[in-house]
Amino acid sequence: MKQESGATLPIWEKNITLPSTSQLQENLTCDVCVVGAGISGLTTAYLLAKEGKRVVVLESKSIGGGETSRTTAHLSNALDERYYNLVKQFGKDGARLAAQSHGKAIDKIEEIAKDANIDCDFARVDGYLVATTPEEEQLLLQELEALQQIGWHDVVLRKQCPAPYLTALPCLHYPNQGRIHAMKYMAGLAGAILDKGGRIFTSTHVVSFETGPVTTVVTEGGHAVSANHLVVATNTPVNDKVTMHTKLEAYRTYAIGVRVPKNAVPDALYWDMKDPYHYIRLQRSTGADMDYDVLIVGGGDHKTGQDHHLIKHFQELERWTRLNFPESQEVEYRWSGQVFEPVDGLAYIGRNPGDADNVYIITGDSGHGTTHGTIGGMLITDLIMGRQNPWASLYDPGRSPMKAAGEYLKHNLNVAAQLKEYVTGGEVDDPSQVLPGTGRILRDGMAKVAVYCDQDGVRHKFSAVCTHMGCIVTWNDVESSWDCPCHGSRFDPLGKVITGPATSDLDKVDESPGMNSPKGMP
Numbered sequence: 259m260k261q262e263s264g265a266t267l268p269i270w271e272k273n274i275t276l277p278s279t280s281q282l283q284e285n286l287t288c289d290v291c292v293v294g295a296g297i298s299g300l301t302t303a304y305l306l307a308k309e310g311k312r313v314v315v316l317e318s319k320s321i322g323g324g325e326t327s328r329t330t331a332h333l334s335n336a337l338d339e340r341y342y343n344l345v346k347q348f349g350k351d352g353a354r355l356a357a358q359s360h361g362k363a364i365d366k367i368e369e370i371a372k373d374a375n376i377d378c379d380f381a382r383v384d385g386y387l388v389a390t391t392p393e394e395e396q397l398l399l400q401e402l403e404a405l406q407q408i409g410w411h412d413v414v415l416r417k418q419c420p421a422p423y424l425t426a427l428p429c430l431h432y433p434n435q436g437r438i439h440a441m442k443y444m445a446g447l448a449g450a451i452l453d454k455g456g457r458i459f460t461s462t463h464v465v466s467f468e469t470g471p472v473t474t475v476v477t478e479g480g481h482a483v484s485a486n487h488l489v490v491a492t493n494t495p496v497n498d499k500v501t502m503h504t505k506l507e508a509y510r511t512y513a514i515g516v517r518v519p520k521n522a523v524p525d526a527l528y529w530d531m532k533d534p535y536h537y538i539r540l541q542r543s544t545g546a547d548m549d550y551d552v553l554i555v556g557g558g559d560h561k562t563g564q565d566h567h568l569i570k571h572f573q574e575l576e577r578w579t580r581l582n583f584p585e586s587q588e589v590e591y592r593w594s595g596q597v598f599e600p601v602d603g604l605a606y607i608g609r610n611p612g613d614a615d616n617v618y619i620i621t622g623d624s625g626h627g628t629t630h631g632t633i634g635g636m637l638i639t640d641l642i643m644g645r646q647n648p649w650a651s652l653y654d655p656g657r658s659p660m661k662a663a664g665e666y667l668k669h670n671l672n673v674a675a676q677l678k679e680y681v682t683g684g685e686v687d688d689p690s691q692v693l694p695g696t697g698r699i700l701r702d703g704m705a706k707v708a709v710y711c712d713q714d715g716v717r718h719k720f721s722a723v724c725t726h727m728g729c730i731v732t733w734n735d736v737e738s739s740w741d742c743p744c745h746g747s748r749f750d751p752l753g754k755v756i757t758g759p760a761t762s763d764l765d766k767v768d769e770s771p772g773m774n775s776p777k778g779m780p
Contacts, residue, residue: 262319263748263756264737266593268328269515269541269552270441276321277449282459282481288314290642291475291485293464295319296326297440297628298620299491300447301635304370307454309643314483315456316475318463322444324757325493328595329627330513330556331443332527332539333367333436335360336385336413338625339603340397342404347602352652354408356604359649363632364436367443376446379439379542385432385527386416388425394531395427402430420524421538423582435527437539440628465761467497469614487616487642491634493627494598494746495619496758500727501611503759505659506622507599508563508746510734512571513556514579515541515591520549522585534559536578537625552590555579561672562596563743568736594736596746596757597625605630606655607637618642619655689717697733697740697751706730707767708740710751720753720764731764740764 290306292299295317303313317323335357337344344353371380389395398415405413412433419429448458463478473488490497494506511534520543528538536557543551555578558571572592580586600606600622607630610617618641620634633649640647651657684701689709692698697710699722706722708731722730722740729744739756740749748757753764 262323268593274441279460282462288312290487292489294491297631298634305639307456313456315458331440336432360629363629374450378443385435387430512558515552517550517587518585562746563732563741607653611656719767725762726760
């Protein structure tokens, strides 16, 4: 598969054949237009197609070519935002609904895989949250108490973890979790949508949204899709300039795939309690001649665009993995992805605040993108079909962030602090200092310029100003991208937008005499 969200190769993209799709070449009308062909968009499209709706899906990349192909595909209702925090934020009933909704999402993935005959390596496995210090052990007990308060009595405290090197302290045992092969599931889901009469268009970038009784989106190619309902399932909303992005924090996260002898590691999900924490699962080999499994280990999270030494996260993951899983052999895969953390811990799924009632968003995956995306499809299908859904209020995108006022303020002060980059110097003084295959920021008078040198030594210059809200981008040397430290927009080496909330490319620098500043710059 073409690497559209970064230079690294996730484990899921090897030997995957996607259904045949094409770019939108005409104007269309439909019942529901879904923007985004990741887990959220395709789940929504599939469930609505089952209801008899005429569905059109528009994707700027390929199917799953955004963050879905970069997940580690944990299926879990053991949420990263601890339940003792969720009880404080949303009460016992809200925390109970959060646990139930993610559990129902795992059930729905299993159901879809069975009904659509999708061979995606779905398996039910147990999950284990481990403590490694006495302080963490106390938090573990606090979490167990919160789970008992919301009535989740199946989770129990175990004296030993099945992976013995992870900890000698107790762990929480969560039954009935799950795992899948992310891209096998996406390929099957897309095929099922097409079989039900849905239409999927790839390499189709949406650049504008018009809402009202009938919604219309216009693509970069100038074609329009009009629909009775619009679902924006692009990981972070690209139809919203400000409102939702004040409540979402963009993080990069890292993963490695390490060979381990077949059956050497118990097949389960594991999480520790570090900050950032490690998350672990197994991908079973399926070939008869395969004598190894792949242990997938993730972690190293940091705010997008706010770390300039990214390779170290892979090094740290490998060091940690070899220490805690002595069976580890060579590292086969290294990749990174992006998650959006809601300031109060739960996703935003439902009607877009301040918009027409027929416009919906799914965002705030919070490291649980596969289940959150599935919840999104289930919830929005109910809203469009006019059915009551018990989760609607909990995930309402219009809910106030003031329950998490401290985190909300902290996030937006951090965004404001990034504006200091306007007055700092550049990383290089001259474009010739930018080495092949890399990018650097150059100050040119009052402007900041993003300079990329390709493998042939040709240097390409763009405005370093993000086209979303005007922050200065930084170079990501792991994924070969320009990343915005404010709201997580990302651009490829040649300035083309690959991740929202930005919808337009970085401005090219006009290098004609007397015109050295990027367009739009002072």
